[in-house]
């Protein structure tokens with residue numbers, strides 16, 4: 414199976430924050446990989462911009478180092494790296510200042526796609542948008558890419574949308590949620606909407622419940638003070654887990670078209686019920702094994718910010734009434750693992766003796782590690798001894814299915830940046846979607862703040878607080894094991 418690489422149109426991509434962590438770890442190595450794959454046309458240019466006083470040569474050195482550090486060794490072809498670096502430049506600019514803008518303007522070429530990646534703190538988005546226009550650098554065809562966090566509540570998200578809307582139309586704004594760029598997440602749409610198999614069963618009548626898990630092993634050390642102002646609900650649930658929930662729950666769009674897909678996702682968010690306090694469990698990891706706990710890492714002994722959250726959500730519409738969606742995400746957990754598990758109901762009547770190993774069908778979509786899908790089926794246990802049933806996986810790992818081509822699957826950032834150049838917004842969040850997600854999250858957060866709830870401690874390397882287990886147990890269900 415050969416993955417087709419279709420080159421995008423030539424572009425000038427300016428990365429504000431080009432010297433930052435995200436640019437070094439993800440954006441620049443990703444662009445190099447697309448260059449290597451033949452997707453980035455040779456007459457494209459990448460221009461880094463930040464306050465640091467660097468020249469082109471200095472920035473190229475930095476990008477070369479980033480490639481050496483973050484691209485697998487077998488992909489680091491010397492000649493290709495040199496050819497890629499030839500396409501890179503740098504302009505020193507303060508987003509809040511006046512210097513450098515005319516120089517940047519002089520670097521931009523006519524008749525190529527212009528894209529501006531705002532890989533800086535959101536507080537600078539307005540300054541960048543305003544100055545790009547004031548200096549005539551952005552035009553009606555230019556695109557801007559903005560990073561998370563997109564606000565910390567509805568009011569701040571609205572304010573950000575408003576400030577961007579002063580200078581750019583919605584069709585020019587690409588709000589990144591890198592979960593949407595993951596191969597498996599897009600496959601979720603293919604599985605649902607390119608097969609007749611699941612769609613008739615994809616409803617409360619046949620689905621018992623859905624679990625969405627995003628588990629990390631890392632803590633917040635090094636960025637604890639920053640994280641403490643946000644927490645798992647703002648950092649993960651309002652955006653990433655919400656997007657996954659939407660893709661599972663949405664109605665089939667009339668076409669695989671940006672607004673058709675985003676309209677359907679928006680309807681799901683708007684149909685979400687308020688979450689009851691008893692359906693929320695928040696946790697903070699404790700110290701152990703010579704490592705500090707959350708309160709030490711956040712340098713806030715009185716912190717009430719959650720490093721773990723589990724929620725039971727309901728969607729009030731015809732398709733989903735009565736099927737709970739359980740979401741959980743946390744840091745310092747047993748394994749780094751993200752998956753969506755759709756558990757189907759048992760058949761209405763068993764012709765087999767129930768004692769003989771009855772289990773339900775589960776469709777598991779693994780986002781990491783080992784991206785792929787797994788359908789748990791019941792079959793007869795082989796051999797004599799009567800009709801005993803056993804559960805077996807129909808397992809599709811992308812790495813196995815695609816063989817050597819799997820290595821060329823672009824990572825989320827690579828794919829999303831190429832989509833920006835193509836002008837395809839399907840995998841980016843629209844302004845109204847982000848606002849609707851905050852409108853759902855805000856009262857939940859205000860609820861625990863008003864009650865003065867404290868997160869429950871949990872052991873590092875565990876699967877989260879005890880109460881999270883109870884959230885499922887009291888419904889007669891169990892979380893799936895968190896496995897790496």
Ligand SMILES: NC(=O)c1ccc[n+]([C@@H]2O[C@H](COP(=O)([O-])OP(=O)(O)OC[C@H]3O[C@@H](n4cnc5c(N)ncnc54)[C@H](OP(=O)(O)O)[C@@H]3O)[C@@H](O)[C@H]2O)c1
Pocket residue numbers: 429430431432433434435436462463464465506507508509531532533534535537560561562
């Ligand atoms: N790192 C990640 O994994 C990650 C993941 C998701 C989202 N994000 C988001 O991506 C954005 C960038 O994150 P980061 O981790 O790369 O941050 P970072 O390492 O702190 O880098 C910030 C970048 O912005 C530049 N900068 C700061 N103030 C500036 C100004 N006034 N004018 C122009 N440039 C300025 C910095 O360079 P100078 O100091 O030289 O100006 C640097 O290049 C943030 O919005 C963050 O929330 C990051």
